[in-house]
Amino acid sequence: MHHAARTVSWALALASALTLTACGGSGGGDVAAGDKQTLTVWAMGTEGEKLADVAKAYEKANTNITLKVTPVGWDVAHQKLVAAAAAGRLPDIVQMGGSYMGEFADMGVLEPVDTKVFKEGDFFPAAWKQSTVDGKTYGVPWYVDTRVLFYRTDLAEKAGIDKPPATMADLRAMAEAYQSRAGTKWGLSIQPGGLDTVQSFYPFLYSAGGEIVSEDGKAVVNSPEAVKALENYGSYFRKGLSEKSVRPGYDVTKDFNKGSVPMFFGGPWIMGLLDDNYPDLKGKWGVANVPVDKASVSMAGGSSLAVSADSSHKAAARKFIQYLTDPKGQADWYDRTRDLPANTEAWKSGKLATDPGLAVWRKQLETAKAAPVQLKSTEITSKVDTAIESVTQGKSSAKEALDKAQSQIQGLVK
Template sequence: MNRPARLRTRKTVRNTTVAAASIAAMVVIAACGGSDSGGVSADKKQTLTVWGMGAEGEKLADIAKTYEKSHPNITVKVTPVGWDVAHQKLVSAAAASKLPDIAQMGGSYMGEFSELGVLEPVDTKTFHEKDFFPASWKQGVVDDTAYGVPWYVDTRVVYYRTDLAKKAGITEAPKTWKDMKALATAYQKQAGTRWGLSIQPSGTDTVQSFYPFLYSAGGQIVSDDGKKAVVNSPEAVRALTEYGTYFSKGLAKKSVTPGYDVLKDFDSGSVPMFFSGPWQISSINQTHPNLKGKWGITTVPRDESATSMAGGSSLAISKDSDHKAAATDFVKYLTSAKGQTEFYKASGDLPARTSAWDSGELATDKNLQTFRTQVENSKTSPALAKWSEISSKVDDAIEQVTQGKASAKSALDKAQSEIESLLG
């Protein structure tokens, strides 16, 4: 979202499927025509319109000012858009042929908007796949065509209380599923914590909490080409069975309130271990300084592999933009090693361009290097127009298991059937 797309509430946003057939038809018709009209050359005086989502949109305006200093002929007008309204705003703008020149898009958006015909294919002579983490590049690819250039990347690792682990008699980070289960149990029995691990039990985007289990077991929701449902494979069933045991054994909460802040319970010791992204590092350091020296992070525990989810956002250029040349140049700046480093300093978002990690804090900080290792071992879902509907079926299956209403096999068999009907 994959923040997947990412909210500053730090949950990947699912784009609700609201584009009705009539709107889709309007968009496709509107997209046919204006895209090959030439447009304004990059050296002419002009204004670029850019929509940035969530906190990233707020930070982008400052980065744009730096760009404008070296490009005095270009004014960059950045409009921050909340992730809660981003999808509907993009759909409405696409239907009216009023998309901005550049839009930030989460991975879950790419399939839908490329299918609507409103995105310009990436100029692969300017932007090269080899310069970015493989999973981040793949998020912008639909049917072998790239429609978005990776801007920042996101993934999930394990945060855990090292002091409480030591109290429980464990001095090493969990490396396998068995290790993680043992640590969660020891936290409760030896360290006296209320819970052992925080993972999402139900609700929208529960699948994101499940991905590290699913991918590490070798499972997927659909095949790599997005044409076949595979969510009830033996690997996926094993993953959901393992996920469910944390709830059946009382190691994880069966319900959490909307907007739940795991850091409060992490601070108190009630929840000593959880999966999350890189933003939590600064959150812990800034809002829970008393935890200094009492916590650590590690890559996701291994089953067949140690594979996490890949999220983040890409930058897409509107097919109907009259400023494609300048837009391409601005995106090139934002996704250069220098631009990525600047944006990391401003936002804390991890660069999608690998060369940005070769110097400075990104190259030397131990925790950041853990995230780099995990990004290199992460997987993204195919960019499909109906992905929100597809993943919601997995959300439902997970809830059935965590609430003790169905076995992993029966829940995923049901999801398999429902997803097959969506794939047609």
């Protein structure tokens, strides 16, 4: 079930933190990188499990280093990190999700990134931005995440369609054609409500030119663009193209395999799930970029690696982070996890450069948008989750729902 957790992961993983720096307060007590030492590392979910394998390879090449990797579940990650930070017990290196970054940078527990060692230009812009708070960067981008459209190519042919939808109008027409001509139960799976519904809404919101909080920190969730996007999103439920009640932990890939759901927006790990769990589906599905409204814009997620400001192993921590975030380490990590490299160089060779499916992700990442770092990110997005649900359930208009969310969010932005 790790992909359900992954949905959460990327909300969390939206911003990430590698902190390395001048304000460490360790009074020059940093152990030299070449000395014998133990580095502690916390990583979430699947990443935590896979990182232990990489750590073994690193220890072989760097015999003075012992790596203690602790996998932490995404469901408990936030409370564990807050408790550790408060007690001054953060590990040397910690994986940080995007929605955490503002809060932990504000606590002063992360080391700013050494920008002589890690260069902004080596990473996707949205990934670097996710770890930057008030002009200082606290995390080195580790992997990136976005959402693209998954669709059943065989059922599209049956519906008389031979290419993916180019525009939002095409998307709705295609959802209708799947139902009426290919006999699918639904047209498109999008989340009707509950935690992190906003993630399902982002491609609609951002492509329409809307956002929740503007770059300069103002609540703008009831802009005309945002209202238009939520009207579009709500229309799928009103027309019976999308299911109004989806149980928590719903696995869309089962219904995609059965053919009852012919389209959904999903993250990169879903490609591996489909290959592993439904090999017979090979050749019957494809991925496509988010259909254009004003533009084709998806959400940017992912994780960063941050260094604790209290660590006395900052030099060695930096070296291990370099190993994980250089092009070679990133390509190796992709092979192990299917996490998309944050370092753009890694996309220039091997499967990442030649696979046509991966080209869709690469293109989407160019325009992917990260939510601005806010101290109260999780509270802000929960207000939007509620607004979306009231529209998908037919309880209020898009404008009413977003006006209400706007008044609540105005009190939460910094």
